[in-house]
Amino acid sequence: EGYRQLLVASEQIFDVGFRRLADQPFDRLTNMLAQIPSLVRLKSHLTVSQLVNRYMKHDLIRQAFSIHPLLVGGNPFNTTSIYALIHFLEREWGVHFAMGGTGAVVNALRGLMERNGINIRLNTDIERINIDKRLAESVTTTEGEVIEADRVICNADPPTVYKQMIDKSAGTKGKIIPDAMTRYSMGLFVLYFGTTCTYPNVAHHTIWMGERYQALLHDIFNKKILAEDFSLYLHRPTATDASFAPAGMDSFYVLCPVPNTMGGQDWNEEGQALRDRIVAALDRTIMPGLKDTITSDFWMTPDDFKTDYRSMHGAGFSIAPVFTQSAWFRYHNRDRRVGNLYFSAAGAHPGAGMPGVLCSAKVVENLVIRDESTL
Template sequence: MEQWNPDDKAGYLKFMGSTKAIFEKGFLELADKPFLYFTDMLKVVPDLVKMQSYLSVYRYISQFIDDEFLRRCFSFHPLLVGGNPFDSPLIYAMIHYLERAWGIHYALGGTGAIVAALGRLFEELGGKIHLQAEVEEIAVEGRQVAGIRLADGSLHRADAVVSNADVAFTYKNLIPAQFRRKYTDHKLARMKYSMSLFVIYFGTKRLYREQGLAHHNIILGERYKGLLDDIFNKQELAEDFSLYLHMPTLSDPSMAPPGCEAFYVLSPVPHLGAGIDWTTAAKVYRDAIMQFLEENYLPDLQANLIAEHYIDPLHFQNTLNSYLGSAFSFQPIFTQSAWFRPHNRSEDFDNLYFAGAGTHPGAGLPGVLSSAKIAADLIGKADNLRH
């Protein structure tokens, strides 16, 4: 900060001070509490007004910092949970505070190690996991759900169902329309969805240690507001991009064989509502990103590739069952947050619960784990489920 624009140092320190209060209220106090009733929302309104929650993250940071580049550096964080910094309420400014206060953590072995550890914990607690078992329908009996029907036709009855699949997908594809009062197909179509992602996972047969790269690299393009506008509002695939380049081998050599590196690079792109034909656009987009990386960060990249796999919005839609291929479910705007977000206990069915990015509090691992805690607490307190 001192090197780039010393005049902004005092403003930055003030910003950090104010985001501490937002973090304490928004994350420590509210992220793992359900917002089932409108009164839950009313209780927090005075604090939200006091904290100027109606401002966007970008407008908020602009009150403290003058330099445009620094404004970008300290406002991009809503993108990590699927939000446009120009539309996301300032509560998401706390992500920067959280990263400074608690640090940025990496699980050795990658995200798969977290998934495996959660699976082990679940089994140690007596749970049973069935893999490759696609749920095709949630069986409904009045205001209750009765269990799930798998793709093989088998019905598994249950006292309660927790859906961790995308909420919009769950309502639209797993529960027949005639049983839904709140989340009708029409309402789901009118809601706003976060952007999708284009992600290239790749490995190289040489090391890249002299390039000054870090484990996490944010590569901002020339355009900021314009590019975000293309992604979220105009829904156009721009020729330029801003990238996140992940280089886990710097912290975790187990991610690649000796003498090799592992990377992924991601670019936020419009969701499938934009009508982009990814069957033809994907390869062109991939080539542009790899060429850019080769020219600017990773010399001779393409001659040194030994592994590569890329995914586009069609993967999010067709493989992960995410509505419109959105990577972070409902866009985190004020009217789709807290009580306004689909509840952790379904508004339509008393014993259907949600955990994951599409329910409260929202996307990202801290958010989805908080949502799981809320769902577990609600089930523990539900009268009809006490034995």
């Protein structure tokens, strides 16, 4: 009965938070004020954990139904209950996997763009967005090339853009909450590996929970320390798509939430040690013999997210999805001062995760269409 009540609550939040608002711009305060009655009615002042605990009594069941904010970089104990909509979203539309993996999705999108005459520039990093008289006129690459533009649509991490790619003289900050009060999502340690045998009893998706829950999340998000214990998400794509590994073998990755780089960990030392602890834990639980069968392993740390993806503080999901960093309080999809600078990114409204960033793209599309119509 408790689950049925939670499902009803999740659907009600989904109907408002996703169906009605996820692809709508929150670029004006009035957009936010108009939603206050709905936010109050849906108890968005509660955290996801508080909402779940109203309906579930067993601690392990509470954990299982409150972990969803971690999928978008949030701590269930301080993430607004708006994100409880994820449960109903997954139940309503399912969890899908593209045969061929993310690479197949990227290749399909590339083909779509090329068929529509879009020029794709690879291995090109942007050093600066050039703004004059409250308009983004061009971008400058790290090689010094200046590319002029009528509009700049950016999918880079907004905090990085505003701190490193826009001159302070432009007079724009991106969001209302001061930088000093900004809270970032956790970092990620991602371990990729193959095995020289198959593990048919391991599902495509597995959540491997450690003994600690709230205390572990407190270590990661608040104290920013790397504890000896952990919880894991284990992905086995070969459960669905055998092409991910040679015959008789398996392919995996493990996602382990860790502190972002604000914790000061030396990942040159910690990376190997954490890899070994994860392999040992899986070996003695759901993947016996892993120590002997693991092959071709490598990993990414928050340092890599900071360097390769230019994510501020190596955060895995940009800024955290707390209430004061959601909707109008989050980075806007169009800059408040620079009228032709747009953001379709995890750090912009509505947030991280595949559904979130796709909705972010829809918001930008609608804004561009609206802006074009007023010219």
